[in-house]
Amino acid sequence: METQNNIDVRERPPLSNARLAILVLLGAETMLFSGLIGTFLVFRVGNVTWPPPSHIGIELPRVVTGINTALLLISGYTMFQAWRAIQKDSVKQLRNWLLITGILGLLFLGIQGSEWVQLIRKGLTLQSGVYGGIFYVLIGCHAVHVLSAVIWLFIVLGMAMAGRFSADRYTGVDTCTIYWIFVVALWPILYVLVYLS
Amino acid sequence: MLRWLPENISTFGQGVDTLFSAIYYITLIVLILVMATLIIFLIKYRHQEGKKATYIEGSTTLEIIWTAATTVIVFVLAMFSYPQWNKIKSPNQFPENPDVVVQVSGKQFNWDMTYPGPDNEFGTDDDLDLENELHVPRNAVVHIRLTSQDVIHSFFVPQLRLKQDALPNRFINVWFEATKAGRYEIPCAELCGFGHSEMRGYLNVHEQTDYDAWVQERWPQEAEGGQ
Amino acid sequence: MHDNEHTSHHEESFLRKYVFSLDHKTIGKQFLIYGLIMFFLGGGLALLFRWKLAYPEKPLPIIGVSQQYLDEGEVVTGADRMWERIYESDEEEWLELYMPAGVMTDAFYNMLFTMHATVMVFFVIVPILVGAFGNFLIPLMIGTRDMAFPILNMLSFWFAVLAAIIMMAGFFVPGGHAAAGWTGYTPLSADAQWTGVEWGQILWGLSLFVQGLSSLVGSINYITTVINMRAPGMTFFRLPLVIWSLFIVAVLLLLAFPVLSSAIVLLVFDRLAGTTFFTATAEGGGDPLLWQHLFWFFGHPEVYILILPGMGIASELIPVFSRKPIFGYRSMVYAMIAIAFLGWIVWGHHMFQSGMRPGLGSIFMTTTMLIAVPSAIKTFNWLGTMFRGSIRFTAPMLHGIAFVSMFVIGGLSGIYMANTPVDVYIHDTYFIVAHIHYVVFGGSLFAVFGGIIFWFPKMYGRYMNDVLSKIHFWLTFIAFNCTFFPMHILGVGGHRRRISNPLAEAVEVVTQEQTFADMNIFITMSAFTLGFAQLILVFNFFWSMYKGKTAEQNPWHVNTLEWEAPTPVPHGNFGQIPTVYRGPYEYSVPGEEADWTPQAQPEHAPATGGD
Numbered sequence A: 001m002e003t004q005n006n007i008d009v010r011e012r013p014p015l016s017n018a019r020l021a022i023l024v025l026l027g028a029e030t031m032l033f034s035g036l037i038g039t040f041l042v043f044r045v046g047n048v049t050w051p052p053p054s055h056i057g058i059e060l061p062r063v064v065t066g067i068n069t070a071l072l073l074i075s076g077y078t079m080f081q082a083w084r085a086i087q088k089d090s091v092k093q094l095r096n097w098l099l100i101t102g103i104l105g106l107l108f109l110g111i112q113g114s115e116w117v118q119l120i121r122k123g124l125t126l127q128s129g130v131y132g133g134i135f136y137v138l139i140g141c142h143a144v145h146v147l148s149a150v151i152w153l154f155i156v157l158g159m160a161m162a163g164r165f166s167a168d169r170y171t172g173v174d175t176c177t178i179y180w181i182f183v184v185a186l187w188p189i190l191y192v193l194v195y196l197s
Numbered sequence B: 001m002l003r004w005l006p007e008n009i010s011t012f013g014q015g016v017d018t019l020f021s022a023i024y025y026i027t028l029i030v031l032i033l034v035m036a037t038l039i040i041f042l043i044k045y046r047h048q049e050g051k052k053a054t055y056i057e058g059s060t061t062l063e064i065i066w067t068a069a070t071t072v073i074v075f076v077l078a079m080f081s082y083p084q085w086n087k088i089k090s091p092n093q094f095p096e097n098p099d100v101v102v103q104v105s106g107k108q109f110n111w112d113m114t115y116p117g118p119d120n121e122f123g124t125d126d127d128l129d130l131e132n133e134l135h136v137p138r139n140a141v142v143h144i145r146l147t148s149q150d151v152i153h154s155f156f157v158p159q160l161r162l163k164q165d166a167l168p169n170r171f172i173n174v175w176f177e178a179t180k181a182g183r184y185e186i187p188c189a190e191l192c193g194f195g196h197s198e199m200r201g202y203l204n205v206h207e208q209t210d211y212d213a214w215v216q217e218r219w220p221q222e223a224e225g226g227q
Numbered sequence C: 001m002h003d004n005e006h007t008s009h010h011e012e013s014f015l016r017k018y019v020f021s022l023d024h025k026t027i028g029k030q031f032l033i034y035g036l037i038m039f040f041l042g043g044g045l046a047l048l049f050r051w052k053l054a055y056p057e058k059p060l061p062i063i064g065v066s067q068q069y070l071d072e073g074e075v076v077t078g079a080d081r082m083w084e085r086i087y088e089s090d091e092e093e094w095l096e097l098y099m100p101a102g103v104m105t106d107a108f109y110n111m112l113f114t115m116h117a118t119v120m121v122f123f124v125i126v127p128i129l130v131g132a133f134g135n136f137l138i139p140l141m142i143g144t145r146d147m148a149f150p151i152l153n154m155l156s157f158w159f160a161v162l163a164a165i166i167m168m169a170g171f172f173v174p175g176g177h178a179a180a181g182w183t184g185y186t187p188l189s190a191d192a193q194w195t196g197v198e199w200g201q202i203l204w205g206l207s208l209f210v211q212g213l214s215s216l217v218g219s220i221n222y223i224t225t226v227i228n229m230r231a232p233g234m235t236f237f238r239l240p241l242v243i244w245s246l247f248i249v250a251v252l253l254l255l256a257f258p259v260l261s262s263a264i265v266l267l268v269f270d271r272l273a274g275t276t277f278f279t280a281t282a283e284g285g286g287d288p289l290l291w292q293h294l295f296w297f298f299g300h301p302e303v304y305i306l307i308l309p310g311m312g313i314a315s316e317l318i319p320v321f322s323r324k325p326i327f328g329y330r331s332m333v334y335a336m337i338a339i340a341f342l343g344w345i346v347w348g349h350h351m352f353q354s355g356m357r358p359g360l361g362s363i364f365m366t367t368t369m370l371i372a373v374p375s376a377i378k379t380f381n382w383l384g385t386m387f388r389g390s391i392r393f394t395a396p397m398l399h400g401i402a403f404v405s406m407f408v409i410g411g412l413s414g415i416y417m418a419n420t421p422v423d424v425y426i427h428d429t430y431f432i433v434a435h436i437h438y439v440v441f442g443g444s445l446f447a448v449f450g451g452i453i454f455w456f457p458k459m460y461g462r463y464m465n466d467v468l469s470k471i472h473f474w475l476t477f478i479a480f481n482c483t484f485f486p487m488h489i490l491g492v493g494g495h496r497r498r499i500s501n502p503l504a505e506a507v508e509v510v511t512q513e514q515t516f517a518d519m520n521i522f523i524t525m526s527a528f529t530l531g532f533a534q535l536i537l538v539f540n541f542f543w544s545m546y547k548g549k550t551a552e553q554n555p556w557h558v559n560t561l562e563w564e565a566p567t568p569v570p571h572g573n574f575g576q577i578p579t580v581y582r583g584p585y586e587y588s589v590p591g592e593e594a595d596w597t598p599q600a601q602p603e604h605a606p607a608t609g610g611d
């Protein structure tokens, strides 16, 4: 029988509700991408030549996307700086870093969008067998995530402008940072798999 | 329950049936033990005025005993199953030099059987296409190249204890050796659309002489060739 | 944190209070009623196709137009009159299509069992077990005022409603509803040309996608709440087992559903955008088996999602009504974790005959059979709990006992199928159908019934009528076994599942054809009895809500925290958050006068609460 007497006050949990929730959400996101990445791997491993013979001649834009990857990684760094800034109670720096991050995110999306347009012109479309299909679905799914992260970030920026954050009240920045980092960290994996393999 | 199994007519079917009855008896014993214990407890420990329940939190010994017992039963069962499974399904353990090779292809809602003919090659002029009728000799190793032309179907011959899904764009090899002549159904066992219920072919197992006659009728030249 | 904020009383509008409520208890009850309604729908569909299985060539009673009307154009009964009106309206085509001459077509049969299973799995069992019990019980049993995110909680319910609406819409689109089984195997489901189903399948996918969002939001809430908001003293190993089970299920849902979502995204692309992920084409096409892998990677954890909360509920009912601590609390917890973990590495057992590599089959057989071990631990611990107890045969306890015994039957039939050589024969026969229903009806649903009767006094402040509950139990228990046990025999005889005309089936496969036809008729009769029995439950439920005997605060003398709250439970649940001093199952502690010692009762103070 367990009868030791107990603490009367509820302890402060190590992770706040919001933080915990966002981490839990990332668990689900990871599984969503696992499903798609798994699909990609099935096709990749199942085909001896990749891209399949019918697509020879269509080159994915490795270099441009490589640069784009770098942009996104930098945005991860700037987001981290924004987070550090608010911890030091500097709302001004927070705003600046957030703005830079947001612009980098938009830039990433813009470059990807224009690459997609070119690829479609060259003839790689959703209907181009599984090669085109999984390319657009997987990369597109990530792009949707970047887009929602950017929207979220601009909402946070708006809140920052309205002076809603301080060194001991920054849950909004906190959760957005975690999500942003996730989206950024996912990209290199996709880049290596889809563009380089 | 076991008597409901249709008669077995394949060489590996006996192994399946043996495992089936082994599991049947194991689970039956487990079921009887559990139910008997349950009923005895329900009667013996029902609420009675003035009798209090005994405070018991658990027992590590018992916990270990039933964990170990179940683990052992399960592993022993698995050990006996591997070889049987491989015998049925592993292509590298199929008997070599089949007496008959047939391609069976499912399509909504029929089984297309293709015999390669005397040259033993598919896609040549002497191929024979039959709809829903499969002819094989008794006591002969039959290899089947299973495929499908549209959706997934499943090649099922209850009496052979054989079932294998047929996939479009893929050839899956299965084998069997039937030990009893007769006509058996080949129902389709995977939902394949509104005609699934009525999709079935027939397996005709002939005595060797009847089978030879059948072959002769189809490919007269072959008989002249002496084979 | 802000403990007093919630307790202060203020009037709420009707909408806030009953419709867009943020209160976890109301949301739980909403899920319960939603689930019960869907249960009737799903069961009704089953009864419809059961008729076809018993009398493949006879028109349906009432719904099928009478033979006389068809022959002579004459109207005799009220039903005929009703259908005459419909026949002459626009719906003529629909009826002509699906029920020419009142006899259901094969295509319609396929839609019916597909929707039966989809509704039962996604819109009945999960909403009731996870949505209703999870919402109602978690905050109450861990001793907090509400969920961590009440708004998300409300969203989770309304997402579920939206999903149900989308799913129901499928019945009314041209081409009819999804007809590829609840497993939606590709390529059958990936292209309208194979089934003739156009939008039905797409709506099926979209609906499940939305259902996934609902589960996602719900499980984020559950996990956060259980980790962060337990009452003082409520350590993890003092959590009631039902909370453990719901917590583990939340993790499973969280991780499993997104995989299905990804598969659905691909399927919808195949359907709408011309991709070929699941269709093998000559050059560089997709892979039909891919869907099966993705589906079952989700699907198998899903079936444990269906059973774990049931196990949790049984683990509450059995100690309470045996007046004994649960036998081996910790091993019960570890066993559930083990089941949840093993559940991830067994999905291939649904694909033994699919053309997956035989070597993989052997691996999946081993992992699958291993699940018997934690299941054995649970079963024997339930028995151990009753050992030397003082068992009260209340209606909830009867359901708890039924759960244990039926789950064992269903689990043992799982061993046959887990065994690869035997599965070669058994796969896609009625043996599987018997297994499904023994675990989900015999298991999950009995737990649901028991749980409803057990917590009803806390939910509505009244008892459910005991006599009706017991009649419902016995009728259900007997009719359930009469319905589903013979299916084992059909399966062993070679009767395939998903067959609309078993008479054609039995002609040559089995020698026992007449027996099988009779058995199918018997099963159908029992199924109708089973359906009828559920009417008693629903009548009892709604009647008792208003007319039942008023219940005390803790009528069953239970230790866990939900019974510390006043009845009916106010907004904010507890006057003061209780402090927890001990585990949840301290019944008949030696030296104590009462045979129960509530979790919140300080050391050496007499039990309080129930009168």
Ligand code: HEA
Binding pocket: B030, B034, B070, B073, B074, C183, C303, C304, C306, C307, C349, C350, C368, C369, C371, C372, C375, C376, C379, C407, C408, C409, C410, C411, C412, C414, C415, C417, C418, C419, C423, C426, C427, C428, C432, C435, C436, C439, C440, C443, C444
């Ligand atoms: C609540 C849902 C639920 C649960 C809990 C289970 C539990 C189990 N299931 Fe089941 N299963 C389904 C729902 C469920 N299943 C559904 C819906 C399908 C069909 C899907 C479809 O195709 O439509 C299915 C299909 C299915 C298949 C595929 C069959 C086929 O299509 O060919 C297999 C194969 O291995 C299987 C195995 C098992 C096993 C081994 C367990 C184990 O967890 C059972 C463990 C329990 C016990 C073993 C009993 C208690 C233990 C003891 C008393 C100890 C002593 C025991 C021994 C010594 C053996 N199940």
Ligand code: HEA
Binding pocket: C039, C040, C042, C043, C044, C045, C046, C047, C048, C050, C113, C114, C116, C117, C118, C120, C121, C125, C180, C181, C182, C183, C433, C436, C437, C440, C441, C445, C483, C496, C497, C498, C499, C500, C527, C530, C531, C532, C534, C535
């Ligand atoms: C998850 C839970 C669940 C539950 C609770 C049930 C409950 C029932 N199931 Fe189902 N079933 C499945 C899950 C479930 N099933 C699954 C997953 C499949 C596999 C599908 C597939 O192959 O894809 C399946 C398949 C399945 C089949 C096989 C179909 C086939 O392969 O061809 C059959 C056949 O008898 C069947 C019957 C029943 C019956 C009679 C009930 C009874 O318990 C129902 C009791 C009845 C009621 C609760 C109704 C009460 C309502 C009224 C009295 C009102 C009357 C209204 C009208 C008639 C409109 N089910």
Ligand code: CUA
Binding pocket: B106, B108, B109, B152, B153, B154, B188, B189, B190, B191, B192, B193, B195, B196, B197, B199
């Ligand atoms: Cu072909 Cu079912």
Ligand SMILES: [Cu+2]
Binding pocket: C299, C300, C303, C346, C347, C349, C350
């Ligand atoms: Cu499974």
